[in-house]
Amino acid sequence: MQDFDALKKIWQEEPGKARQISSPAELSSTSQRNRKWLKNTQLIGAIGQIFTAAFITWMIFFGNFGFKFWYTYLSMSLVVLLCLMQAAFMFYTYGKIKAIDESLSPAEHLRQWEEYYAIRKKQLTFQGPVFTMLLSVVIGIYYIEILSGRPFWPSLIIVVVTIAWILFAYFYLGKKSIKKETGRLQSIIDELKQVKEQFSTND
Amino acid sequence: MKQHKEFTDLYEQYAPGILKLCMGYTGDRTQAEDLLQEVFLSVWNNMHKFRQEASWKTWIYRIAVNTCLTYLRKRKLKTVDIDEHPVAQLQEEKSNREQEVQLLYTCISKLPEADRLLISMVLEDQSYEEIAAVVDISVNNLRVKIHRIKKQLTEIYNQYARL
Numbered sequence: 001m002q003d004f005d006a007l008k009k010i011w012q013e014e015p016g017k018a019r020q021i022s023s024p025a026e027l028s029s030t031s032q033r034n035r036k037w038l039k040n041t042q043l044i045g046a047i048g049q050i051f052t053a054a055f056i057t058w059m060i061f062f063g064n065f066g067f068k069f070w071y072t073y074l075s076m077s078l079v080v081l082l083c084l085m086q087a088a089f090m091f092y093t094y095g096k097i098k099a100i101d102e103s104l105s106p107a108e109h110l111r112q113w114e115e116y117y118a119i120r121k122k123q124l125t126f127q128g129p130v131f132t133m134l135l136s137v138v139i140g141i142y143y144i145e146i147l148s149g150r151p152f153w154p155s156l157i158i159v160v161v162t163i164a165w166i167l168f169a170y171f172y173l174g175k176k177s178i179k180k181e182t183g184r185l186q187s188i189i190d191e192l193k194q195v196k197e198q199f200s201t202n203d
Numbered sequence: 204m205k206q207h208k209e210f211t212d213l214y215e216q217y218a219p220g221i222l223k224l225c226m227g228y229t230g231d232r233t234q235a236e237d238l239l240q241e242v243f244l245s246v247w248n249n250m251h252k253f254r255q256e257a258s259w260k261t262w263i264y265r266i267a268v269n270t271c272l273t274y275l276r277k278r279k280l281k282t283v284d285i286d287e288h289p290v291a292q293l294q295e296e297k298s299n300r301e302q303e304v305q306l307l308y309t310c311i312s313k314l315p316e317a318d319r320l321l322i323s324m325v326l327e328d329q330s331y332e333e334i335a336a337v338v339d340i341s342v343n344n345l346r347v348k349i350h351r352i353k354k355q356l357t358e359i360y361n362q363y364a365r366l
Contacts, residue, residue, distance in 0.1 A: 004353045007307055007360060011326035014304045016219035016226075018239060024210055024247040027240045102245045102266045103252060105339030106317075109269040195272055198317035199338055 039097045046090035053083035067145055075141035082134055089123055110196045114189055121185040124178050132170045139166075210247055213259060218243065220327050221267045227323035228271045230312030238274055242267045257336060264329075264337045268320050310359045318352045325349055 021027065059065075060076050067073060096119055100112045139162060147155040221242055225235035245266045253262055311319050317338075324334045331349070335342045 002357065002360060002364065004357050007357065008326050008328075010300075010303045010307050011223070012328065013300070014223065016223040018214075018218035018222045019236065021214060022211060023207060024243070027244050027247070101249075101252075102269045103249055103262055104269070105265070106268050106272060107339065110272060113273060195316050198315055199340060 035097065035100075039094055042090045042094035042097065046087040046094065049083045049087035049090065053080045053087070056080050056083070068148065069145055071141050072145040075138045078134055078138045078141075082131065082138075086127075086131075089127065093119060093123070107196050107199050110192050114192045114196070117185050117189050117192070121182050121189070124182055124185075128170075128174055128178055132166065132174070136166055206250060210243075210250065213246065213263065214243055217260065217263050221263070223327065224264075224267055224320065224323040225271060226308045227311035227326070228316075228319045230309045238271060241274065242270045245270055261333060261336045264324065264333075268337060271320060272316060306363060307360065310356060310363060313359055314352065314355065318348070318355070321345070321348060322352045322356055325353070 056076055057080055060073055060080075065072075093116075096112075096116050100109070100116065102109060104112070143159060143162070147158065218239060222235055222239045225238040225242070226232065229235050229238065242263075246263055249266065253259070257265075311322060314322065321334060321338065324337065331342050331345055335345045338345070340348075
């Protein structure tokens, strides 16, 4: 039968042999690389979206497409808007990951991670419907341009197939993957909350 | 160069204690060594932020605590199951002292996450004031928690030591 002092003695007699290092370059960590990767993915993605938006804007003014209807240009402008919205989301997420500080108190540090996962969850549930709606409007407008003057029945088939695909992608594939991902994010948030409570609750 | 020297001095001074903290948290040597590297990488990357509002020790232990807590999210910890790894089996593999140490680490890893870290710092003989500064809770609250965790750990250890 050991008491706590005996356990302390066992602990303190163990020297805790850490590997010797002569420079920080000798350290390596998968997790640190993962966080850097997480951050860079958002940054590179946001820059990519801005370049795409700039390229489409250039095409609107200098592309010489000769579209018949002005609203076809409007649909291209909506794509630019989508790209810029996506870029803004990505810059925001990048900022949140960059601001995570390991030297804060555990409760505050866990709160930062919780906030990051909550943002990811919100993005999934908000971005999905908004992007699907805007993209559907864009495709709809574009179809007016390309299908005008074409025979009725083939045009109708193209429109019906496109609508069916959007509905299937959104209501079946999209909902299924969003449900799975939000469930995963929620379980991480719950775990973080639980650990945070271990520090904050009084015994 | 000066920062390199300062870092290696800090590593030399605190790495053994942090390694034991990580051992208590994970109950596994390989994961603890990985965690130790992660802690000191964070220390290196954040050294410029150190404002001397706390001591180096408090600051490094705070990074260690945070790194341990979020490490759990990244990998599901493979804590050693004592029932599957009885003392009898350990006896054949290690000396008596090593068995006791390993059993202690394994018992600590059975506690809730925050408790593992708190008790590891108590076992390391850190003062309640120092621990309270690391985890940012009141000394009184900490005292009550430690009392409960000590009791719980002793019970778990004695229960498994009998196996």
